[in-house]
């Protein structure tokens with residue numbers, strides 16, 4: 001499902017030199033004995049997730065989605081990025097699905113909130129509010145507004161169309177949900193936001209979008225089995241983690257996550273949060289950034305090719321997307337494009353990838369890590385996220401960082417609360 005190719009990565013250290021450290025960190029992850037060990041519930045999640053809850057997720061989606069034009073998902077950070085990544089990767093950007101999924105609660109932009117309200121006000125809506133803490137300000141601001149809209153529209157039936165995903169027993173949101181009678185779904189105590197996409201946090205929105213949660217979890221389970229070894233020769237997630245550390249040691253301070261499919265852009269956003277929030281601490285870490293080629297070759301390509309040599313690329317190539325186009329022949333070759341007649345556009349994309357790889361690697365001296373993913377199915381998504389979870393945990397442990405907290409995020413909140421006059 002995933003093939004890792006480090007032959008273009010220009011690594012100046014041997015991976016095997018890291019074996020002892022990797023074996024130690026593998027134990028920390030699996031035996032819950034490393035930094036942040038309260039938050040490694042995601043490691044065993046593909047084995048021990050709550051089957052009954054997953055069934056309830058599918059049932060809730062089945063019960064509501066035929067009467068729902070738009071599912072409004074209200075959450076920020078780990079409480080929305082994974083669902084958006086999955087839905088776009090699997091269904092595409094303009095899917096022919098009955099239920100449209102819109103994300104709110106991830107901004108204070110009044111303009112955006114107004115645009116969403118305008119877009120949905122005459123449609124049939126469901127609202128899924130997602131917050132582990134139940135107190136995140138962006139989410140709370142939007143939730144109050146959209147809850148009011150639901151109540152104005154559906155009166156006492158609103159509660160049947162509002163679903164809350166939050167802590168199992170604590171917090172403001174859980175208390176409100178119980179009081180109002182919303183159906184609730186659980187964010188497990190030991191899984192942090194950015195490791196939670198295969199819990200109810202991501203699965204409920206996916207189910208509304210017609211994606212089978214069981215397929216996602218099956219993919220993660222197979223990835224669990226494939227990456228449950230400390231042997232660097234057999235574990236490509238750990239090899240990727242070590243390669244990142246080696247490139248960090250070689251002075252590369254930024255990693256550009258590159259895809260060649262616009263519908264993978266949100267996967268890149270999810271990946272940036274996973275690595276950025278996990279690794280960027282104590283003055284350390286590689287800056288995660290992203291680009292979608294060939295689109296961004298016309299914006300960032302110049303810098304990558306000839307600019308400062310601060311970055312390496314991690315290229316995620318999806319081998320089989322679910323549709324293609326044959327380039328047509330024109331009787332009169334008015335645009336001189338007949339040299340592509342009869343060729344698949346996916347082949348053109350692949351040649352763009354190969355040409356770019358050669359340009360960046362050979363002429364631009366930019367290291368490239370290549371990750372090939374079989375396809376963009378729900379199963380592949382589940383497999384891929386687990387690969388990156390494992391790689392991220394290992395990467396952080398190799399750097400001596402706790403991968404599961406985010407103390408730095410509190411700083412802006414404190415300053416903002418002071419300005420907002422919050423007690």
Ligand code: PA5
Pocket residue numbers: 076077078079130131132133134135136139192193194195277406
């Ligand atoms: O990954 C994380 O832990 C964070 O990005 C959180 O998901 C984000 O801050 C939202 O938190 P909450 O779910 O408590 O509203």
